[in-house]
Amino acid sequence: MKFLLNLYLNAADPPGQGSDHEDFLAAAGQAGELISAHAFADPSISAAIRVRRGVVTVTDGPYLQTSDHVACQYVVDCESRERAVELATLLSSGQTCGVEVRPLMDSAGMEM
Structure with missing residues (x-):
């Protein structure tokens, strides 16, 4: 089974690449x-796209208003x-705010 591990950090902390x-x-x-790994750029340079009642809004910055x-x-x-x-616990340093473990699904909604 394939899982996505999202590593959450506080925006004030530098990206961790430690032990x-x-x-x-x-x-x-x-x-x-390990299938793949991706580090993300600072969230301040991201864009959030929302559609409400057919109106598309694009705003700068992170999707959520949180640190x-x-x-x-x-x-x-x-x-x-x-x-x-078990693998995700290896990423749980004092700097990490949390690690989310989510199963991946194919286009038919079946776990991969």
């Missing part, structure tokens, strides 16, 4: 579970949700 990432990359990489933002994401292919959660 938590190294431990995760080593564990998931050696097990052949936490998605800073990085990993796609892993694991035997179980429990294994994906």
Whole structure:
């Protein structure tokens, strides 16, 4: 099963590339579970697009008005949700606000 791991950080903190990432990359990489990894640019240079009653609005900045933002994401292919959660705990340093583990689905709505 494939899972998306979203790593949330506080906007005031610099992006983390410390031992938590190294431990995760080593564990998931050696097990052949890491599919891809992406770090995101600062949320202040993003755009949020909303459609309300057919009217499209584009605003600068992050989607949510919060100090936490998605800073990085990993796609892993694991035997179980429990294994994906185990890998996600390797990313839970003191700097991390949280890690979200979500199953990925194909276009037919089936878990991948």
